[in-house]
Amino acid sequence: QVQLVESGGGLVQAGGSLRLSCAASGRTFSSYAMGWFRQAPGKEREFVAAINRGGGRTYYADSVKDRFTISRDNVKNTVYLQMNSLKPEDTAVYYCAARALGSISYYYTAYDYWGQGTQVTVSS
Numbered sequence: 001q002v003q004l005v006e007s008g009g010g011l012v013q014a015g016g017s018l019r020l021s022c023a024a025s026g027r028t029f030s031s032y033a034m035g036w037f038r039q040a041p042g043k044e045r046e047f048v049a050a051i052n053r054g055g056g057r058t059y060y061a062d063s064v065k066d067r068f069t070i071s072r073d074n075v076k077n078t079v080y081l082q083m084n085s086l087k088p089e090d091t092a093v094y095y096c097a098a099r100a101l102g103s104i105s106y107y108y109t110a111y112d113y114w115g116q117g118t119q120v121t122v123s124s
Contacts, residue, residue: 002026002098002113009094009118012086016122020081022096022115030054030074033099036081037108038092038120048094049081050104059104064090086122093117 008020020036035050049070050059058070069082079096097111105111 002029002032004096004098004113004115006094006096006115006118009120011121011123014086014088014122014124016086017082017084018086018120020083020094020096020118020120022079022081024077024079024098026077029077031100032113033102033104034070034072034079035097035099035104035106035108035111036070036079036094037097038090038094039117040092043092045095045108047106047108050106051079052104057104059106061106083120086120088122088124091120091122093119 003025006022033052036048037045038048039045047061051070051072055072067085072079095117096115098113099111
């Protein structure tokens, strides 16, 4: 089992940057594929980015491709989401998630563990 704690959210102007972190407990972090999802008010949770266990393969939603970068540090048990060129439509609660079996996925139902979320607000 793994526990996930996100941090790094906040208020930023359009065009700005934020770096989200997700710290995982436990000794088996490197055995989990990791993902970031987001949920805006009144909308369904949507996929943002994912990374495989070793960090060598990543996958992004079209809406964030070339602006966001997912990475992980298996020594620090942490996954990151670097967000650049932020837009007001990026405003949402951002969640990190861990998947115990299989490789990366953009389906939120494929993930087994979730953090509590961190709010990102982008002003215009």
